[in-house]
Amino acid sequence: xxxxxxxxxxxxxxxxxxxxxxxxxxxxxxxxxxxxxxxxxxxxxxxxxxxxxxxxxxxxxxxxxxxxxxxxxxxxxxxxxxxxxxxxxxxxxxxxxxxxxxxxxxxxxxxxxxxxxxxxxxxxxxxxxxxxxxxxxxxxxxxxxxxxxxxxxxxxxxxxxxxxxxxxxxxxxxxxxxxxxxxxxxxxxxxxxxxxxxxxxxxxxxxxxxxxxxxxxxxxxxxxxxxxxxxxxxxxxxxxxxxxx
Amino acid sequence: xxxxxxxxxxxxxxxxxxxxxxxxxxxxxxxxxxxxxxxxxxxxxxxxxxxxxxxxxxxxxxxxxxxxxxxxxxxxxxxxxxxxxxxxxxxxxxxxxxxxxxxxxxxxxxxxxxxxxxxxxxxxxxxxxxxxxxxxxxxxxxxxxxxxxxxxxxxxxxxxxxxxxxxxxxxxxxxxxxxxxxxxxxxxxxxxxxxxxxxxxxxxxxxxxxxxxxxxxxxxxxxxxxxxxxxxxxxxxxxxxxxxxxxxxxxxxxxxxxxxxxxxxxxxxxxxxxxxxxxxxxxxxxxxxxxxxxxxxxx
Numbered sequence: 001x002x003x004x005x006x007x008x009x010x011x012x013x014x015x016x017x018x019x020x021x022x023x024x025x026x027x028x029x030x031x032x033x034x035x036x037x038x039x040x041x042x043x044x045x046x047x048x049x050x051x052x053x054x055x056x057x058x059x060x061x062x063x064x065x066x067x068x069x070x071x072x073x074x075x076x077x078x079x080x081x082x083x084x085x086x087x088x089x090x091x092x093x094x095x096x097x098x099x100x101x102x103x104x105x106x107x108x109x110x111x112x113x114x115x116x117x118x119x120x121x122x123x124x125x126x127x128x129x130x131x132x133x134x135x136x137x138x139x140x141x142x143x144x145x146x147x148x149x150x151x152x153x154x155x156x157x158x159x160x161x162x163x164x165x166x167x168x169x170x171x172x173x174x175x176x177x178x179x180x181x182x183x184x185x186x187x188x189x190x191x192x193x194x195x196x197x198x199x200x201x202x203x204x205x206x207x208x209x210x211x212x213x214x215x216x217x218x219x220x221x222x223x224x225x226x227x228x229x230x231x232x233x234x235x236x237x238x239x240x241x242x243x244x245x
Numbered sequence: 246x247x248x249x250x251x252x253x254x255x256x257x258x259x260x261x262x263x264x265x266x267x268x269x270x271x272x273x274x275x276x277x278x279x280x281x282x283x284x285x286x287x288x289x290x291x292x293x294x295x296x297x298x299x300x301x302x303x304x305x306x307x308x309x310x311x312x313x314x315x316x317x318x319x320x321x322x323x324x325x326x327x328x329x330x331x332x333x334x335x336x337x338x339x340x341x342x343x344x345x346x347x348x349x350x351x352x353x354x355x356x357x358x359x360x361x362x363x364x365x366x367x368x369x370x371x372x373x374x375x376x377x378x379x380x381x382x383x384x385x386x387x388x389x390x391x392x393x394x395x396x397x398x399x400x401x402x403x404x405x406x407x408x409x410x411x412x413x414x415x416x417x418x419x420x421x422x423x424x425x426x427x428x429x430x431x432x433x434x435x436x437x438x439x440x441x442x443x444x445x446x447x448x449x450x451x452x453x454x455x456x457x458x459x460x461x462x463x464x465x466x467x468x469x470x471x472x473x474x475x476x477x478x479x480x481x482x483x484x485x486x487x488x489x490x491x492x493x494x495x496x497x498x499x500x501x502x503x504x505x506x507x508x509x510x511x512x513x514x515x516x517x518x519x520x521x522x523x524x525x526x527x528x529x530x531x532x533x534x535x536x537x538x539x540x541x542x543x544x
Contacts, residue, residue, distance in 0.1 A: 130336030164411040211341035217364040226522040232535040
């Protein structure tokens with residue numbers, strides 16, 4: 001059984017970042033890049049599934065700049081068996097990423113594509129579902145528990161009102177949510193040790209066909225400054241004045 | 246053809262969908278997947294699928310593809326359900342997609358927050374059709390225009406994932422994304438019973454919904470559907486009360502559109518005080534009972 005895990009290189013999700021003054025992008029000066037935290041949960045889950053099903057092979061893939069090697073090395077250090085880096089300097093919007101991943105999935109024939117539900121940079125939450133549609137595979141998004149059984153996967157997924165369990169025939173696309181697991185910590189030596197694992201560099205097999213384009217980025221509108229109140233009575237009085245209660 | 250299809254998964258989504266479609270400025274039809282909508286909010290046609298529940302995305306989407314073919318824009322209010330289904334629909338239609346639109350400049354240009362709200366992106370769609378999920382706060386609901394003529398429609402479900410079980414949490418409180426008042430709590434609430442008593446108690450007194458931080462949900466104090474923030478629910482109530490919440494960027498991304506934000510925290514340097522309209526530096530276990538007593542006195 002093969003699990004394919006797409007990983008994305010994103011701005012450190014815990015850094016304070018702002019758009020460049022000319023609106024052409026985010027100001028990345030002095031900001032580290034990390035693996036998208038949801039993709040890290042996906043890698044961790046694949047490794048834990050392999051603990052129970054030793055026949056599982058885990059392939060991590062990233063599409064983008066050569067620097068995404070860092071994130072793939074981390075995936076390898078966490079336990080992925082091999083990595084594929086599809087190198088491109090072109091901009092792939094979510095549908096274009098889904099096209100390229102669909103082409104890769106047809107070649108690699110994974111049983112499960114396990115991936116983050118969204119990337120913390122563009123917050124799109126699109127690629128997993130688009131990929132499943134393009135492949136005509138079942139999908140289970142926002143997974144909080146995954147059980148692989150013969151020929152299918154049972155996924156507990158978070159919903160607007162609680163959760164539900166879906167059974168998907170394989171192959172399937174599963175996107176993961178925060179509650180699935182807590183990824184292991186990998187120290188730098190572990191990442192260096194993973195250098196002996198195979199990392200295959202390729203060119204994309206599709207040309208990006210952007211269906212959207214980001215024209216500019218602006219800072220969010222600032223909220224009017226607030227104030228501190230000294231007591232509960234002052235708070236309740238202020239809320240009454242505003243008509244909030 | 247420049248025409249919008251509003252997909253409403255339940256009747257509560259019809260009015261907000263009509264608000265967005267009106268702002269888009271094109272004629273629109275509504276497809277209601279479950280339940281019944283008696284009122285019309287400006288739709289030319291209202292299709293009624295009459296399903297008992299919303300099927301899994303892979304099973305429902307093929308029937309939506311067939312229906313969506315005649316439209317330039319297919320839109321739905323943002324929710325976990327719509328993100329699941331609309332993105333699959335966009336993939337099947339080979340459509341452009343805009344997630345979480347907060348403003349419309351034209352039918353090809355939208356604004357949406359990215360990087361946990363650290364920037365507002367102006368996004369241009371380059372192809373048609375366009376699939377959009379939107380946050381309803383920016384789009385006023387149009388006036389009702391009498392009763393809608395409902396056209397029953399059959400959605401042929403495809404073979405797909407099987408729903409084995411479903412559990413609904415909550416119970417009796419208003420929907421978090423629709424509520425006029427939201428009271429949220431963080432990790433300092435200790436355990437589920439304390440959270441329910443302190444946060445739930447104040448929410449009930451105000452007729453509001455309950456929210457929680459990721460930390461509170463991760464530690465099992467609150468259930469997952471209550472999580473507010475970048476990767477949880479986006480809320481925009483008239484009043485948001487944050488108790489024992491430090492104010493991470495990820496949490497603030499989910500509450501920025503609230504009209505009045507109140508922060509109660511015993512740490513005067515908590516970042517949430519930079520965002521709050523009204524901040525009270527106090528122990529929430531003292532402050533919340535005192536607020537409840539003051540509300541009682543004011544009746």
